[in-house]
Amino acid sequence: MESEVGPLRSVLLHRPGDELKRLTPRNNDQLLFDSIPWVDRAQEEHDAFAKVLRGRGVEVLLLTDLLQAALEDPRARVAGVHAAVDNRRLGDDLADSLRSYLSGVDAAVLGKVLMSGMTFEELPASEGASLVRKMHHPHDFAVDPLPNLLFTRDSSVWITDRVAIASLAMPARRRETALLDIVYAYHPRFRGAVRAYGAHSAPIEGGDVLLLAPGVLAVGVGERTSAAGAESLARSAFADEIAHTVLAVPIAQNRATMHLDTVCTMIGRDAVVMYPLARESLVAYTLRPGEDGGLRVDGPAPFLDAAAEAMGIDRLHVIDTGLDPVTAEREQWDDGNNTLAVAPGVVVGYERNVETNARLEEAGIEVLRIAGSELGSGRGGPRCMSCPVARDSV
Numbered sequence: 001m002e003s004e005v006g007p008l009r010s011v012l013l014h015r016p017g018d019e020l021k022r023l024t025p026r027n028n029d030q031l032l033f034d035s036i037p038w039v040d041r042a043q044e045e046h047d048a049f050a051k052v053l054r055g056r057g058v059e060v061l062l063l064t065d066l067l068q069a070a071l072e073d074p075r076a077r078v079a080g081v082h083a084a085v086d087n088r089r090l091g092d093d094l095a096d097s098l099r100s101y102l103s104g105v106d107a108a109v110l111g112k113v114l115m116s117g118m119t120f121e122e123l124p125a126s127e128g129a130s131l132v133r134k135m136h137h138p139h140d141f142a143v144d145p146l147p148n149l150l151f152t153r154d155s156s157v158w159i160t161d162r163v164a165i166a167s168l169a170m171p172a173r174r175r176e177t178a179l180l181d182i183v184y185a186y187h188p189r190f191r192g193a194v195r196a197y198g199a200h201s202a203p204i205e206g207g208d209v210l211l212l213a214p215g216v217l218a219v220g221v222g223e224r225t226s227a228a229g230a231e232s233l234a235r236s237a238f239a240d241e242i243a244h245t246v247l248a249v250p251i252a253q254n255r256a257t258m259h260l261d262t263v264c265t266m267i268g269r270d271a272v273v274m275y276p277l278a279r280e281s282l283v284a285y286t287l288r289p290g291e292d293g294g295l296r297v298d299g300p301a302p303f304l305d306a307a308a309e310a311m312g313i314d315r316l317h318v319i320d321t322g323l324d325p326v327t328a329e330r331e332q333w334d335d336g337n338n339t340l341a342v343a344p345g346v347v348v349g350y351e352r353n354v355e356t357n358a359r360l361e362e363a364g365i366e367v368l369r370i371a372g373s374e375l376g377s378g379r380g381g382p383r384c385m386s387c388p389v390a391r392d393s394v
């Protein structure tokens with residue numbers, strides 16, 4: 001895969017499940033949700049999203065199915081148990097007994113524990129007194145749930161024919177990458193998939209990575225991806241010869257702009273939809289391979305200029321959402337800029353972003369609208385909820 005907009009062939013989604021039922025008003029901030037989703041409705045909205053994609057000929061792969069199939073491999077099972085059990089939280093005794101319980105359950109149960117977590121009251125009964133068990137509230141998590149699995153964009157990224165497992169910044173999301181690692185290592189479909197980047201390197205999240213053109217990446221640097229992450233992704237992409245230019249783009253360090261794809265996504269080969277304030281202010285540092293295996297860093301320059309130059313085009317067109325500042329801010333918060341292209345000029349967007357969608361259509365873009373009242377409670381739109389695995393060239 002070398003673009004954001006080539007006809008989408010295959011995509012990885014996660015249909016939200018019981019992990020969302022773990023969210024309460026006491027833990028939702030820490031688990032990175034802004035409210036408590038109505039789970040059945042979120043599933044209906046997600047099914048509709050998947051249906052729109054299938055309707056456009058896209059193969060939809062669901063993370064739960066892939067993980068369960070991968071966990072049939074005994075080596076994956078060992079990795080799964082390892083990923084679920086944290087000695088630092090449980091103490092050695094309880095950790096040992098949970099490990100031996102999970103080693104005996106089937107792939108479906110292990111997959112469920114890995115995604116939805118486990119409370120202390122759900123732990124298998126065991127004889128002997130554990131101070132840890134006694135001192136925890138029954139509803140505390142012995143294994144944390146992963147409600148943000150829904151946002152498959154962030155945990156892994158395909159660049160050409162390589163897959164990079166991200167290095168997630170927020171504690172609530174870090175364990176997601178262990179699940180992706182198991183899928184890519186042990187699911188027969190991905191046997192032989194070559195890796196890019198290293199999962200334990202500096203923070204990189206997929207929502208910050210845009211494939212602007214073949215060989216050209218833009219990487220947001222802000223609340224999630226660090227400058228060190230952008231630099232080491234560039235180094236590794238140059239070494240693997242999957243990119244020749246990386247633009248490091250500083251973005252404001254706050255929740256509304258947690259990833260670059262919250263303010264800018266590609267909708268055509270040379271066009272983006274962009275939050276008006278970002279249009280004026282975004283800049284980029286240009287990274288290219290330097291002498292003796294080093295990096296050359298130029299800039300900063302205005303993002304749109306640096307991008308056009310790196311992409312070898314005259315101009316990167318911006319769909320000027322033309323909104324008044326308050327509407328623009330509301331629709332940016334509701335992921336109006338977070339569209340998923342299924343082909344050049346055809347994008348999936350949340351229906352609620354009425355003004356942004358209208359402007360996209362005025363510019364000749366087809367907008368496939370989906371409902372997101374519940375899905376959006378985790379602050380992510382169609383791009384965040386999808387990890388393209390294969391696209392045709394544009």
Ligand SMILES: NC(=O)NCCC[C@H](N)C(=O)O
Nearest residue numbers: 032151207259378379380384
């Ligand atoms: N690419 C994206 O912008 N992903 C959205 C992630 C939302 C999730 N609740 C998070 O805070 O990480």
